[in-house]
Amino acid sequence: MKLNVMVCDVCKDRDREATSYRMTKQGKMISVDLCTEHAEPIEVLFEQVRASGVTPKRRNTRSAARVTTLEDIEKKKG
DSSP states (O other): OOOOOOOOTTTOOTTSOEEEEEEEETTEEEEEEEEHHHHHHHHHHHHHHHHHTOOOOOOOOSOOOOOOOHHHHHHHHO
């Protein structure tokens, strides 16, 4: 049996529940697991954004798959 335990990346305290956060700044992403104490600045920021009425924009990071039909391939062959 395998057991995974998520701990805060700052304090490493196994007795504290941790939450995963994923943030992006100018195309660079960071993912961290934080306990309530260490996540407080992020939660305050989230609450300020929510209270301001601003809707954070989500960018579609998935690129559309290019589909090529057999007919298109045959046309390219000439």
